[in-house]
Amino acid sequence: MWAQRLVAPQRFAACETPAPSADALAPGQVLLDVAAGGVCGSDLPFFRGAAAPDTAGARAGFGDPGFPMHEVAGRVLASRHPEIAVGDDVVGWASGFDGIAELAVCAGDGLHRHRADVAPETAVLLQPLACVLYAVEQVRPLAGLSVAVIGQGPIGLLFSHVAKAAGAARVVGVDRVDRSDLGPAFGVDEVVHASSDAWALDLPAGERPEVVFEAIGHQSATLNHAVDAVGFGGEIFYFGVADETSYPFAMRSFLRKNLTLRSGVTLERRRVLAAADEYLVRHPSLARDYVTHVVPADDAQKAFDLAVAPAGGQAKIVLSMR
Template identity: 55%
Template sequence: MWAAQLVAPSTFAHVSVPAPLAAALAPGEVLLRVRAGAICGSDMPLFKGAIQRQGGLGNHPDGAPPGVGCPMHEVVGEVVASRHPGFAPGVTAVGWALGQDAIAELCVTEGDSLVPDDGRLTPPEAVVVQPLACVIYAVERMGDVAGRRVAVLGQGPIGVLFSHVLAARGARVVGVDRVDRSAAAPGFGFDFVHASCDRWVESLAPADRPDVVVESIGHQVGTLACAIEAAAPGGLVYYFGVPDDMVYPVPMHTLFRKDLTLRAGTTKDRPRVLRAAQDYLREHPAILDAYVTHRVPMSRVQEAYDLAAAPRAGQLKVVVEAA
């Protein structure tokens, strides 16, 4: 089968490798023919050559080089074979490729991290269900946000989904980003601040401090400290995403004196939140056109990742689609 493989930092090669065998599936596994995938921020460290640490996505041990088809876990695919009771051959499924190996014709994943596609959307649209499910799960863990001031640090592909879901639940949302996201603000329901996080924090008056701060930038440690500094006393700081570093320095004195709560965590109860994301897109179909800004053929995967690695105004989700 065809696949892409990282052969150097930020450098893919096209390779031909043996296809996974249906007979080799373990109980609960599903073999997918990939129809579309989307690039997540958590793919970027591996793409750029970082070592995957304990707690990352997929099943690779610490320090292992990226495997064939890596790194991509947001996937829509047709079921070729299944040892999961919820999926039969011919069904289209959406969710997680747990091996992060979806830049390929075929990949194997767990059926418990998928749901059947409802057929309303094209594969490049349906793949949005996976990141939206992660956001919905995180927002559920924040409790009732109606009427609360919420700041979302980072208004890239994940940040704008947080803003939309939080605004739909009645929060007053401000989004902060170094990249000019002003064009996205009206459609995703946030007031935009074009600034670095540290300069935005310095500008905050006490009455403007948010009750909830979502750190959706990741990939360095400094913005977590900004989120803690920004939060109002008694507030919540939610660190979203897979951490790149094993240890993050936290301004513990500020966390203590402000009586803050710091939360993080992976997405659980995946079938339920995937279905919730499908329902959300039925209710808010207009966000899809604004959200998926780039569709690139799988054969040009290098171009797709180069785009995703360089955030810019007017660019949100980059999706790759099979021929």
């Protein structure tokens, strides 16, 4: 089968590799004919050269065929999962992080059968949306609250959209990239084109948000910017992937402001993927606004080069495998 593989940091090349066998599936696994994949911010450190994902169960690592991609949509060719049938069009996690390939073996508990009238290049957005919906479930109800989202890349824009749909009175989106062209469509009331530390320092006491979602990750500074920004008694959800084992943390400010900090990975994946599917029915414009670039899989290099250089007008980048 065909696949793309990283032959050096930030350099893809096409390759041929043995196809996985349907006969070798373990209980609960499915064999997926991959039709589309989304480039996620958590894939980018590995694109830059990191050796292996910090994700339990991942089979692939740097240099392996199909690595690094975990957001996938496609058709089931074989299944040993009791609730997923051959021929189902599904979306979810390529649990091996090996989704830039013709075929992938996936854990069925991380897949959901989506509506047949949704193209895979659109359906793939249900995976990051499911992650955001699960995170928002973990915090206090947002109705009537002031919410800030640090980072307005693909994940941050989804947080903004979901917060507004949940009834947030005000949504502030903060990013070093000017998101004034995309922010309003995602429910952002105030688009802040600034670094998060400068924004936090300039906030008047009466304008501090009650809930902050940190949607950047991959470095330690912005978590402390969230502590600086949030109001007394507020709540922070740290969503961005932590690339380091330990982070320096503004503990004194956290204590004195009586704050709550939450984080965590997405559980109950099939349930929240179904919830994401329903959310898309209620908000059909999200499908038009979110995926801004669809790139052929044989040009994975272009897709990832775009993803590591965020720009105005750019949200989700999807690879089409068809």
